[in-house]
Amino acid sequence: MNLSLARTDTAAPVAAAGAGVIAMSGIKKIYDTGKVRVEALKGIDLRIGTGEFVAIVGPSGSGKSTLMNLVGCLDTPSDGTYLLRGKEVAGLDKADLARIRNERVGFVFQNFNLLPQITAFENVEMPLMFGGVARKERKDRVKALLEKVGLGDRMEHRPTELSGGQMQRVAVARALAMNPDIVLADEPTGNLDTSSGGDVMSLFEELWQQGRTLIVITHDQALARRAGRVVEIRDGVIVRDTIA
């Protein structure tokens, strides 16, 4: 196992829990179109510590996706405070949010969201380019990451030339590229068959063991069971928070 990619600022996964990567309190998100007013989140208090592996579960329309957008700084809350590694995110402008997403959050999506016309290598390179990493270092990091996810021999392939499982592993490599504080995955196994889904789950577990903070939104009971903590949302509030 390539330990060089593990975070070095955490001693052990569970022992560090509570150090606080995410601290949300009283978070509300209201979509107001003028005629219709939808309260998607009705006051969420959530603390996630460094090195935790959290599964967020809940039925459709419960507010999971809204919560993920807020955690990932794709959107800002209507009310409440959100500290991401001690930094308040609520009042930031678009450019600041873009920088935070680039440096602190790694996204993994259900439908992979790789750019189809460039190679796996270039896809993983993209956040590094946005982050201003020098060309030489970019090349080295991308190579190491793709080797780590087992795609060292697929670097010059385009997404269309890869299987679903391989695409998702490229996406994981991309999420790790900037060495983020959290990896945020939205139904990462949703579009995969059982076998490749299992591979991705194993990869997540491996990352967790290396000290990564993982937040996974999922319907997949198998994946949720592997997480150290399950948070269940219903109608915009947290109804259950269990540590395995």
Place this chain on the structure above:
Amino acid sequence: MRGAGVIWNLFLSSSRLQKKRAVLTIAAIAWGSVALLLLLAFGQGLKDQLSTANRGMGTNICVLWAAETTKPWQGMPSGRSIRFLPEDVALLQERVPLLDGAVGEFVTWGTNFTYGKKTVNAQLIGTEAAYGDLRNHVPAPGGRFFNGEDVALRRRVVFLGGELAHDLFAEADPVGKTMLISNMPYTVIGVLEKRMQMGTYGGPDKNHAVIPITTFQAQVGRKYLANIVVRAADPAMMKTAIEEIRKVIAAKDGFDPEDERALRTWDTVEGQKVMRNILLGIQMFLGIIGGLTLMIGGVGVANIMYATVKERTREIGVKMALGARASWITAPLLLEGFAYTIVGGLLGLLVAMAIIIGLKFVPTEGNEALQFLGKPTLSPAVGLISAAILGAIGLIAAYFPARRAAGIDPAQTLRYE
């Protein structure tokens, strides 16, 4: 620096050409550019030709005619005739230093010009040697205008207008031949070179003949000049010069210097100014029409860019989620829109140049309309104006789609439904 590098990388990686659409868009821009360039080039050619023609009669000159007084002056009634005498020319040259030339013209109408068995009726002018320069009487190769010696020695030499020469001598070279003017023998010393002439008084120069003033006085025996032609050293001072001329003539002949109708003038400097403004107006009009045509091409670019943004919405959302700044999304799109515009513009330039060069080989001799229109010119000014219009249209056409792209909400586009 880093920003520029990122933008360039993004531009290269994102511009997959949608061939058919790109070809059509580039063709539309090229078409618009051809229209704009040709219209401006024709405008430039028209301007050049007209201002050449406008100067055909002479540059910075004013023609003076003596007429009748219309105001009483110092006890004398209005309605008295004013006449120019040959010595008035010398007086003007002495008293009006703003002038750098003045000549008087004696004129007879209906003079018989005979060569061999052919007789033609035309206008005969007797004047000084300086007339050749002032009135732009450039001799065709092999001939000359008469000089001071011809005038001093009262030589019987004649300078013929081109068409008059052709009427008499047909294709033969008239220079050196002897012909009759009112049954007196004259030697032809030169023929007026073919040139365009817009303004005339007493008919186009190509139809008249010019002889030394001394010869004219001896042969025809006139006392009064038909008119005087003066040239200002500085065209900007023409108005002042004319005022001074009025004062000098009024003092000599005894009329009110304010009596503008006693001395009639044709100020070609003023006329050229008006002409220049009209031509500028025509060029602007042509430019606007060309610009509008090119704008249709611009709409094409905007269209393809909107389609591109729509098609790449998810891609743009992904890039934003990965931390791309707004400018890294918009700048590659602007570059792409510009690329279409520039490629189309260059193509249009090539086609326009080919057309303009091709037109040079179309004969325009003998057709006045073609003489004025058939010389489109691609001047640096035309190039600059076209480039500016093209650039502005490209920028506007790419700006709005790019702005839409920057407004994309990543949270919306990344939903997986």
